[in-house]
Amino acid sequence: MTTAQTYAEFAAREARGVSHAYERLSSAVSGDDEMLALLDNLPPAKRQPNLLFGVVRFLGGPVEDPAAFHDYTVANWPLIEVQMRARATQTNEAGRCAVLLPVLSMLPQPLALLEVGASAGLCLYPDRYAYRYGDRKIGEGEPVLDCEATGLIPPTTLPEVVWRAGLDLNPLDVTDPADVAWLEALIWPEHAHRRARLRAAAAVAAADPPSLLRGDLVDDLPALAAQAPVDATLVVFHTSVLYQVPAPRRAAFTELAGRLPGHWVSNEAPEVLPYDDLPDPPDHAHHNVLGLDGRPLAWTRAHGQAVRWFG
Structure with a gap:
């Protein structure tokens, strides 16, 4: 192209x-x-x-x-x-937790979360945010993540997270004003609600900063995954990350993620992480595919504003 x-x-x-x-x-x-x-x-x-x-x-x-x-x-x-x-487009959109939550809530609890392409790690706190799916609200506090959910009954409880870590070639520091300024610059001009959401999520993360490792998603993933507590379900996840990874490296990562213990949750564009026999997307807008252990479950919008379940 x-x-x-x-x-x-x-x-x-x-x-x-x-x-x-x-x-x-x-x-x-x-x-x-x-x-x-x-x-x-x-x-x-x-x-x-x-x-x-x-x-x-x-x-x-x-x-x-x-x-x-x-x-x-x-x-x-x-x-x-x-x-x-x-620089890189390290959009750290906490709103994506709203499309991850239905999968995270169905896995055996408690969870050990490991995010690949973590940026500043704001998506490592799905248990600390509140959610609103239509007229159903889950959790308390700020930010409140709104998501239009179709084809599924939203979860009623938040996941229990006992360990969280991130891996990124260039981790951003949520306590560094310059790094937060770059995250704000990546938010689209009209999206005042996303800027407010970023600031609220950054405050949550700054109160308990995540453990972020500077490293490669293939070379350094096994060692970091091995640090997760053995009595928790390891969840390796990523959202809108693999398009920045060259195809051979992407293939090596997906092979590795599929054989690590625990579960692998992906949220990527269908041309980046392809699946066989996907249903048609809801419309011509850009959608990602939410997957669990290599199985597609739902169409999602890029900022977590909608999820359409088909799995």
């Missing part, structure tokens, strides 16, 4: 109906030869829309008007390029 096609698809499938600003920007970039030439000098994994838009926001640039965005980006490209090469 060309860079132009990547931006056009992002506008049509991910941003449409979710972020008017990013839909306009990505559509404009898809037809902007000057911008595309700059992006094509980057490695393919560094050309993605969310990374470009997040870096420009992080640097204080404009993202509401495509013309102003073009002028700012071209004028400041050396600085933007440095940031894009150094």
Whole structure:
């Protein structure tokens, strides 16, 4: 897929109906030869829309008007390029816990959670957040994670988590204002509710900071998994991570995750982690597939706002 096609698809499938600003920007970039030439000098994994838009926001640039965005980006490209090469889209969306909760609640308790691609580790606290599925609320406190659930009866209890750890090539520190600022820059412009949710989740994590290891998802996973208490159910999980991993390494990880003790919970795009005989997605928007031990269970939206169960 060309860079132009990547931006056009992002506008049509991910941003449409979710972020008017990013839909306009990505559509404009898809037809902007000057911008595309700059992006094509980057490695393919560094050309993605969310990374470009997040870096420009992080640097204080404009993202509401495509013309102003073009002028700012071209004028400041050396600085933007440095940031894009150094950073990754480590979107740490606590809302994704709402689509993980139905699976985590059905597993033998207590749980030992190990998140691959953990970023700052906000998804390691599914037992500390509150949830609202329609008119059903679970848990107390903040943040409250809203999720539209179809095809399943939402859980009635929170999981019991006795151990939590994360693995990431570049862990972010939830107590570091600069790292939290990068996480905020990755939230789409109109999503004030997600910024408030991030701050509330960051406060939860900062009160009991997670154990995060800088390491590789294949080389360093077995040793970290071995640290989990033997009297808890190990759950290795990841959400929207594997698209950043080269295909051979991705295959090595899925083989490893499938043979570790405990369970493997995945939430990835179907083209990234394919399954046989998936039902049709609910619509043409971008959806992930929630899976348990290599078996698909549900379609989910990227920020945890909806889950449609079919498993």
